[in-house]
Amino acid sequence: MSDMHAHSVAYVRETMLPEQEPPSSAVGVTAWMRENLFRGWANSLMTVVAIYVIYKIVAGSLPWFLGGIWSTSSLAECREILQGATGGCFSVLTERWNQLLFGFQYPSEQYWRLILAFVLLGLAAAPVLFRHLPRGLLVFTGLYPFIAFWLIWGGTILAPLMALAGFVLGYVAFKKVEHQSFAMGALAFLIAAALTWWIGGLVSGAAPGVLALEPVPSRNMGGFMLNLILGTVCVSLSLPIGIVLALGRQSDMPIIKWICVVFIELIRGVPLITLLFVANVVLAYFLPPGTSFDLIIRVIIMITAFSSAYIAEVIRGGLAALPRGQYEAADSLGLDYAQATRLIIMPQALKISIPGIVNVAVGLFKDTTLVSVISMFDLVGMIRGPILASTEWNGVYWELWGFAVMLFFIVCYSISQYSQWLERQLQTDHR
Amino acid sequence: MKKSVFLGAMTVAGLAAGAAAAATLDDVKARGKLNCGVTTGLVGFAAPDANGNWDGFDVGFCRAVAAAVLNDPNAVEFVPTTGKTRFTALASGEIDTLARNTTWTFSRDVDLKFEFVGVNYYDGQGFIVPKELGVSSAKELDGATVCIQTGTTTELNLADFFRKNNISYEPVPIETNAEAQPLYLEGACDTYTTDASGLAATRAAFENPQDHVVLPEIISKEPLGPLVRHGDNDWGDINRWVLNALIAAEEYGVTSANVDELASGTDNPEINRLLGTEGNLGEMLGLDADWAARTIKAVGNYGELFEKHIGENTPVGLSRGLNAQWTDGGLMYAPPFR
């Protein structure tokens, strides 16, 4: 064959040509730009418009940022230094730094407690967020709420200790009775915990000086710290409530289902601000005469109710997405409802709903700024109220709002990035 | 995760909260603190300083009551309230006394079931305008954009005033004084209206106060005073007579400087009764004999309070006017102490 070929064809290449570089228009920066920026005239036009927009933004903000003044004590002073030149008066941030972060009523010599609580929050959250960390750290996560309460609110360490003891004893009681049925276990937990808390209340009331930090009433919380406290407390509280509501809504017991549906739809149908009005001006009428909760606790109650309704809907989506076979398989193994839910259904449903839950959490954290409308001094409240109204800083907008935008962006963006990362992690091992 | 914060806080709140309904005096004594409702911040009347300490004319009254009842002018928990929350806070027992430049009106006294214990400042609603507008009377404000602080009697007065004079205006409702300031200063409103004292205080906080004038028209009567819940007359009496003691002290010339000296006894029986060296007025109130002396020593008499926080030598710069003693042609008139 090859011989024939060799004779019938005038020229045959015997060796491979050396590989050539692709033409410069198909590789490297040029190709990338052709492909991504200048493909067709419409595309090129868009690029030009985009570059113009970016130029405008940078040209507008960069000199303002670079020319900023960081060390004056009032706007007038700052403007005097600027002499009409472009530049931000960032000194409002340095001068009111503590107020923006901690509000204006938290005793300033106690700020270390808040910073410590914040750092510990990172430590406590880490094992929950990243699964490859040692599981032993979860013990610290369990202890964290009590430590944080003691650090932030102060007072005797006995109060959080007794609250912790209540949970521990309750758990012990639950384990003791669990073999009878889950319901009995739960009842035992409640009784044991309530008993401990009651005794604990008496004990810590009697000895308010044991290892006491200077107590700070919650009315004195403020600044970005208040947003963080409200966000973490309400999300953590609303998770279990949301799970219960979601299960209730999926239940085939009509009365329980009906109660959950009404609650969820009622809450989801009204804006958070009306619920905050309830906390602010109405809730007091529904409490027994003589009790007066702090505003912050009333607000926590209402925000928790709000977010648990949303979380319940997310988890309900997760439950609905589970194949019917999972429920049937659990039944066929002879598991009862509590066991099936705890061991089979919930772990899977929660996994599916994690992105949704994180979305709700981010939304809720953003919504904590609404408390400024009911005269609480969170970050937005501090800016709108004491800072913008003060004689020194009347008229500083961009610097303050830019700072607020930045703080919220950093927190919310990292949470949503984390959730996307987690979603990718979880994707590998299911289905 | 943080369940216990909530539970713990509930326990703490449960322990801390006394009964608020019936005997307020006992509750305040048991608590060791007076819960006093004030504004969220109005220079001269009640505003927190950079360290979070409250100071001002209304704050002075709170401290006076605390001094009389608890023997400590600093045993006050200041609860900032807005126009919206103040009445609920008082009705629900969150605060014991509301000293937040609140106008004494019929419906608040009768329908909302509160008890005004007196008047600590006779006020009226006015307008502030930039000088460059060249307006000299409120009647020239036809077509103007008016910033109003909501939740007060001001918006009702304003509607009445413009309707009566048959001129139009564009109302811009604002929630707090702090938000009204930038709106007015940037020119989003032509004029800002609230109680004349509030206007003076607001103007004092401006960078260039001399560029703004308060118009001469006072379009309403605004007797401002502290108030308590209806139905607890003992507590109401204490508040009323603390206020009267402050006013009377000025009339009799008792000041924080000379009260110690006078409390050792004078030849004026009125002063003696007031300061507890004669008679048993304190006992009748359920307090001890030198309650008024303590109060005056702690915060000064009415005139001192006025001069210190809102008087002509302060940035607020209010003249006594109607708030002078009756002996000086004003309306401040304390009933006799006997």
Place this chain on the structure above:
Amino acid sequence: MSTISDPPAESFRLSQLINDTRYRSITFQFVALVLLIFAMAYLGLNLVQNLAAAGLNISFDFLGEPAGYDINQTLIDYTSQSSHWRATMVGVLNTMLVAILGCIMATVIGVFVGVLRLSPNWLVRKLMSIYVEIFRNVPVLIWILIIMAVFVAVLPQPRDFRGDDATASMVWGAFAFTGRGFYAPLPLFGPGSAVVVAVFVASLIGIVFYRRHTTKKLYDEGVLLPRTWPSVALFFVPVLLAFFVMGQPITLEYPALKGFNFQGGIFMRNSLIALWFALSIYTAAFIAENVRAGILAVSKGQTEAAASLGLRPNRIMNLVVLPQALRVIIPPLISQYLNLTKNSSLAIAVGYMDLTGTLGGITLNQTGRAIECVLLLMLFYLTISLGISAIMNVYNNAVKLKER
């Protein structure tokens, strides 16, 4: 014989109530119901006690009393002598106005950004994702306040238009952009303008019919008639003819600086614009994500199939991808509309007199009827929310994939 397999006839024992699945659900429901009733009764009793102690009562009579305050933006007749109920209605309409305007603008921006996020242009793609991330991750309240602050601080105030050395001037003599809001010319309908309006409506109907006709022609006979220029002609010619024949009955009223403010023309208040704009761009960031997800959810095979049929890219988008993506987009879009409506209650932060500003704001403050006002407020929002979801669900069902 059969007795062996029969279960022993058990008598009912109390423990069955909790251990037997047949009865357990009844027990639980009973307990739940009792707890609920107790909780309600407890709260109700507290309420009655508290009200009795304060000497108050629950009554909605205040709604009939004169409100006494003025509202700047009223879509229905309202004076300070109108009742609180009327003020509430003004608030409801203002809420609806900003919600509807916001939904429209948010949808437009959202779809635009969502499509651009999938653009082949790298720069545009990145710019759009920066927009989405920044706006999604910062509270809407902050955006509302920022835009309001920009309005007040950056735009010129009416006083800047005044005098000989005015620092600001009107655009084309017709539009004024001030810190208090935007002024635009207002069309005044004189006698005979009804004819012009009727002609305009008729030509609109004509355009629709003409386009239907061309489509039918194209499908039935394969004849492609021109569509664009006849539509444009139909739009303008008859109306202009009628306008001049009737002797120019419609005139424009231009805003002009008189006294303190611009007078005449259409006035959009800064509070409305700030709220509208902030809600729109905030919600648009979410809608953009939904749109992007919806488009990505349409399988690549659909695009390729359409391309192999010879359709051009924009036709593929319009005829194949978007109709399918719409089904994925609409359910989350509904909840975004609901969120926008509920977020409109933040109007209170900029002094826009919506439902929260009238009923939940001044009326509540003036009457002191906190419980009644908050209850009514929640009821109104609940009704609006349910109404929106009902309407949108009807639409959703209409475009849903009809599976056979």
